[in-house]
Amino acid sequence: LEGMRDALPHLQHLLAIGDGAPSSFEAMRAEDPGDIDALTAERRAAPMDVVELLYTSGSTGEPKGVMLTHRNMLTAATSISTYLELREDDVILDVLPLSFDYGLYQMIMAVRMGARLVLEQGFAYPPDILRLIAEERVTGFPGVPTFFAMLATSMKSIDSYDLSSVRFVTNTAAALPVKHIGVAKKIFPEARIYSMYGLTECKRCTYLPPEDLDRKPTSVGIAIPNTELWIVDEENHRVGPGVVGQLVIRGATVMAGYWGKPQETALRLRPGPLPGERVLYTGDYCRLDDEGYLYFVGRMDDVIKSCGEKVAPKEIESVLYAIPGVEEAAVIGVPDEVLGQVAKAYIVFAEGAQIGEKELRQFCQERLESFKVPKQFEVTSSLPRNNNGKIDKRALA
8 A cells, every 4th residue: 555655646545445455444544544534524515516517418519517516406406306206116217327417317316316226328229228117117217319219119019018117208418309209108108208408507497298298299398496597689688489599597507617618607607687696598599489388499509500591400300300211310511612501411211211312302392491401411320429329410510
């Protein structure tokens, strides 16, 4: 141990375990009382202390370290647990990375409620996941859109698994296409399905109550408990229903800032309605309907600017997903000498589907304005994903 200390002059505390290690804290205190006293000293934390540094996924830009406080995380966990109606007897399957806030909060909420958490490394083979759900009698399944796209390939054998224990299914990271909502309903017919939306910078913004899923399938819902939201235009004026603008979030889940990035922090955290408070300018284009339900339009960094018009990739992707035989779709902007940028669509077909570019283009032309129709289509066997399971548009670009 002394040799290790000499090689690591900056090491302050050393706790040894295993063969040859002191058998108890008392023995270690006799050997090095300073180390043990420092480890066992009483420590107190205030609600505003930063407790977690989570990095954004970087699906459309450089990952940033989000500073979250005790208050941020406890508020979020309480709010989400409340509207999901989590119970002590729940069994939650977590196949998401714990470095992803969606995966991490499954653990936090399970511990908070006293529920059981089943950890599984990855979602590579859907039948294995379905078998695990049946064996463990899972009651809660959190997923992302790519999971439901992959589960769609197992529909033919779905009757082989008893999935009756699942009482709620959640989705976030990106809006769940209507096609995948249908998949979730068929696979988990007894479950309440929650379509949700959020950012690492405030954990969760909205959720769509399951009873509203059929009448507002493209909405990401209403503000979560203890959160307020509104839409502003480019002059920072609040706008009414139907107008697309930047989403602003107010509440105790809003981050403390970006680690080591004061300029980026100042762009996102701005003065709120009350003196001294800061609210989150999300950088996402959204709109509200007459009932106050939110609709995600696109990330500001993701928007395509073509011939002076703003094109939201999600609008095009929603049309592509409606084409029979299209399993996955992603749209990005690519340079164009005349128009500045044009939309390029990447398509993954379901097994056996045969659709030509002419049919794809015609389908889009019938449902989109001309400047929104992709100028390029590329068929691929799969789309790149980051560690959080999201489609990685930076890799496509």
